[in-house]
Amino acid sequence: MNEHQITAYIQENNIQKIKFAFADIDGVLRGKVIHTKKFLDGLQSGYGFCDVVFGWDSSDVCYDNVELTGWHTGYPDKPCHIDLSTFRQVPWQDNIPFFIGDFSDADGKGLAACPRSLLKRITKECEALGFHPEFAQEFEWFNFRETPQSLQDKSFTNLEPLTPGMFGYSILRTSENSEFCEDLVDLLAKFNIPLEGFHTETGPGVYEAAILHTHIMEAADRAALLKTAVKEIAYKHGIVATFMAKWNENLPGCGGHIHQSLWNKHQTKNLFYDGKDANKMSELHKQYLAGQLYCLPHILPMYAPTINSYKRLIEGAWAPTTITWAVENRTTAFRVLNSTEGYTRLETRIPGADTNPYLAMSAALASGLYGIKNKLSLDVPQTVGNGYQNAANGKIQPNLYEATVDMKNSDIAKELLGADFVEHFTQTRLWECRQFAKSVTDWELKRYFEII
Template identity: 55%
Template sequence: MDKNEIIKKIKENKHSKIKVAIVDIDGVLRGKFMHRDKFLSALESGFGFCSVVFGWDMGDVSYTNDIKVTGWHTGYDDFEARVDLDTFRTIPWEDDMPFFIVDFAKEKAEDLAVCPRSLLRKMIGEAEDMNYTPMFSQEFEWFNYRETSDSLKEKNYRDIQPLTPGMFGYSILRMSENSDYFDDLFNLLGAFNVPLEGLHTETGPGVTEAAIQYSGILEAADRAVLLKQPLKKLHIAMASLQVSWLSRLQSFRGVAGTSIKVFGIPKKKENLFYDGKSKDNMSDLMKSFLAGQLKCLPEILPMFAPTINSFKRLVVGAWAPINQTWGHDNRTCSLRVLASGKKSTRIEHRVVGSDVNPYLAMAACLGSGLYGIKHKLKLDTPETKANGYEVKKGILPSNLWDASQKMKNSKIAKDLFGIEFVDHFTKTREWEWKQFSAEVTDWETKRYFEII
């Protein structure tokens, strides 16, 4: 729809208010209601949105570690928010209320460097300048529980009841037992313009996987962010349901972590990754893209693993990689190459956890691949044909602090995403590490309280 068609639909909609949302540095969807008249005027001039959304953490605690873009030193002024009309959809579980995503600008016509969606737009612009159209999709895995917000707190997030018991991946039985939930999930997401290709149980108690249909990369990131929103609101079919995007849960230490697998295909009018004349079907462009992703991976790891918990997943045997590896259809590698045909040749990035900010993860996937093309990198890293966990070279940083320090001092990261973004983002990751380090965990208490 063009602008006039969207405005017409808004005016005809029975709601007098519009829901608008932004995505903060942690990937949390934040927003507010706007009166229809205010919203329509904002389409021309933009509107102010408090900069605090980039000045506090996911718990609304203000950063105190020299965050420059906003803070007490700026008075938490407003940033200019700009509505992206292409994100228009209605919310089917809120009586078809109109919904839009907005971007941020620091000044007129200048994107805000720390805005995740604006950063992805920057990467898209670089791809389009090179005459490429990046097409992405994603698969999400997450935990489902028969709990409420109150019951979780009462139990202190312990002994919580999963939606389905046992290690029952690809289970028709478990889906049939919860058919109302899965039906609502599939249908309502489709109505919310987050169309799924597939939906099934994964191995582990209450684990579900959903594959979102591929699209242009910005739309793919929007869909990934918006997938989480209905899942946290869908109590339609279930009396009580809570979901978790944690990469690894203490309750299920023997269970593989949850992830979002990101697929990338640069296109013009055809899949430029595919070369039928090559014995492995991989074009030289694909090999350079892959080489760039491998080279940049340890330099930008916090964009793929942004939390303390992310690194509990990146361990041996958890169906997640630990090193700079690639292989054809090899699920133990960081980058799994699928090169079976002209339509389907793509790269699956397996480092990415489900706790990421999708805009940042996709910007990192695309930006690092373009780095390889720009620098005409050769795919010198040998293919891993066996167990990737046994490869001892290129081991990735093992915790958020080390990964953040590497990115903070990385020339590659600053070249890819700009000094201002790298400075802000790595300081937010350092903050996350310091908040964790100041806490005394249950493990420490159980381990040391009586014995030491």
């Protein structure tokens, strides 16, 4: 809908309020419910939003190490602009109109810390090269018969999973919780997040959902909204959902893999496919993959943004540990799928479910375009067999601190994403490391309290 159509819709249906939200640096949705008069009045000028939302962490603790905002700026309002093309209604909240916003103009120019603005900039660069970026993200997450209050009361221990045992691709488990599962699929579809597939994964109470592929901006919007939507739908059923990368050391982690391909601007030809190639990969596809392989060490925190992310990236846990690629191999960092021309694509397997979709997709597209612009050759040999045992091209950094220091000092990262963004983002990741370093964990208490 355009502005005229949306205005008419609101007036004809006597809509009194609308809801809008945007993703902060951690991918957490922040937003408001506002009166329709305020909504209509701000369509051109935007809506003032305190920029503390980019000056604090996921627990609302203010950073002390960023320049963009802080006590030294007085935390002023910054204009948040609603993207009218994102209009949808929230079916589990009486169909209240909902929009996504960001802090930039149509070209993505604006607040350097805004994740959606970054993706807009990189997408525009991609389209200027004549490419249509087609993306999708898939998520795994665990579900518990808990409430936000019971999590606090139990100190996040001894939680009750939605279902017991390890039962991937189970028909029984989805039937056992059919009302919840049907609500997830049906309500997400009504919220314009159509799922390509939905099933249980291996682990107690864990599900996986793959979102239908589309243009990268819509794909990122869908992915960002899915995480909050799943949580809200789960609340309706007395369930809490978590997208932590690794909530339990004895269970598999939760992936957030990104599927991507480049098409011609008319969307009639998949530019990643070449039927004459041994792997059905076009030269463009190889350059794009070479760019991702080359850039990965420079942008890893975009794919693994939390302390917890790196506890998923361990050997034998369905997540990569080496900088590798292969056709149809789930032990490598990058997996090429080439069954048909229409579905030929690259799967970037490093991201976990804890990623900010706007940042993860920005990193994937920017690094792929780097390979194309620099005509990088795919010199890294394809992995045959177990990718965990192939470290010839390097290993993925084992923790957030080392990955962040690499990114902060990287000229490649600044070239891909902009120096202002890299400075702000890496400072927020170093803050995260500091918060963890000073905390006393259950592991330390159990190991040292009595014995030492």
